[in-house]
Amino acid sequence: MALGVVRKKEKIKEPKVKLTWKEVKRQKVLLFWAAIIVVYGIIFYYLPLGGWAMAFQNYRPKDGLFHSQFVGLAKFQQLFADDTFIRVIRNTLAMGVINLVVTFVMAIVFAILLNEVKSKGGKKVVQTISYLPHFLSWIIVTGILHDALSGTGIVNELLLKLGILSQPLNFFAYPKYFWAIVAFANVWKETGWNAIIYLSAITAIDPSLYEAANIDGAGRWARIKYVTLPGIKPTIMILLLMNVGNVLNAGFEIQYLLGNGLVQSVSQTIDIYVLKWGISQNDFAIGTAAGIFKSLVSIVLIVIANQIAKHNGEERLF
């Protein structure tokens, strides 16, 4: 969900504060709360990292983390020998990339087109409506989707009326539709929300650029292509960069809620695999190993994306 614009680091002179007793005493309130917050952070964010040790052990709850047998990378070998896991990686990556590309393109297209709407009131109404799905839970969205795509749903009805189908189609029974349904659901839910940031980037474009383009006789398409798009390019790049690391995170709720036995070869993602093996089957070691693999791939993706951005002289994350 991370959305944001990165500003260039402003050079502000920071006061040099030395670690002295006097200073500590002066800041004791801050230090007290900071200490509580750090303890909280260690417990809830850093302690689970210690659990990664499970992936290298024949973990048994009664032996705990400290007395379980160390097995090195055996669990990872077991994981990669499992065809299901390989398929699960493919599904996660495929849906992650498809969703990323489709939601990005749709949000940008929507923002640009909405910006071209002349009527102020119309613009406002459309934008307000466009946020609505973002606030609905995946439970609601998948429920709605089920209704729309069901045998008596609106989609089948339209397709029948248009003569594209001769009898109602159960979309959830065929693996070939699943990724497209997931992509559509993501677009439906997030387009308006994701467009907010582009719309504000568009408003920040210097109006004189548009005037100059008009004087040069640029049409609407030319203005979009040569003024608007280059104007929001930095925003697009930074958001892309921030979201690349999330590609593998994009796959849990919707796949879990929409998936069924008939499509599980294409619907299962790494997180679902972890849930299934780790929590339901109590194989903590395998589940943790899969989780570690996911984290590592995410970090590698962020670093690669960051390097590419650096190489191309774009803004970057770190």
Add this chain to the structure above:
Amino acid sequence: MAFTIFNTIFMILFVVITLYPVLNTLAISFNDGTDALRGGIYLWPRKWTLKNYITVLQKDNLITGAIVSVARTVIGTILSLVANAILAFIVSRKRFLFKKQLSLFWVITMYVNGGMIPTFLLYKNLHLTNSFWVYVVPGMISAFNMLVIRTYMNGIPDSLEESAQLDGAGYTTIFVKIISPLCKPVYATVALFVAVGQWNSWFDAMLYNRMSDKLTTLQYELMKLLSSVTNQGNSAEAMKNALGTVTPTSVRAAATILTMLPIVCLYPFLQRYFVTGLTIGGVKE
């Protein structure tokens, strides 16, 4: 001209595709259940009834879920806002000794986490499973929300803090009386993010509190309704039902409408907050 027509059609289509499924659910929720199975209900009920809503309101687990959902949303939002604001206040003080370190400590959590299983075991060991607190304590501080507030606080002139200090104000007074009143817009933004997240989450109820019916949430109950619809089909269920004229689909439609009602009523008024919130959120160290 051609462009204007194209654009207008695009926007109309966009609005229709966004609104239709919601309005259709609304129509079905007011329509007789068995009648709805025949199909052909679009934006208006054919056979009006309130039985779907009555059925929903008679289901004990849905009522419990609603109470828990409201409680977690209110308590979770307050806790989270206070905690994130305090943290943001600390790391945005220019003189704070461990400014850099404390920020980094939290930024790291955005990229690395233990994953589902270690987290699950931790909560179990902390006795957070089968407890209400698992909803509000673990996610209380989030680096993202902290950074949004911090960015806003960084924009407040230091002179305010300095002059208050000259008057003898301590950090607590500065936080409560000077900085926080100025941060109302960003507090509203973060509160909105957290509240929506709390209201909509279901996975924690399923994972940690599956065993305790008293701790179920509205979304989780809705999810169970959804799976009962997809797994058992409509007709068989409809026969068994005491009221005779409701089906899992129509009851779920009513529950869906009730669940989205608070959000749909509120979000248009909060628009300016989340729009500014997203644009100020300079998410960077």
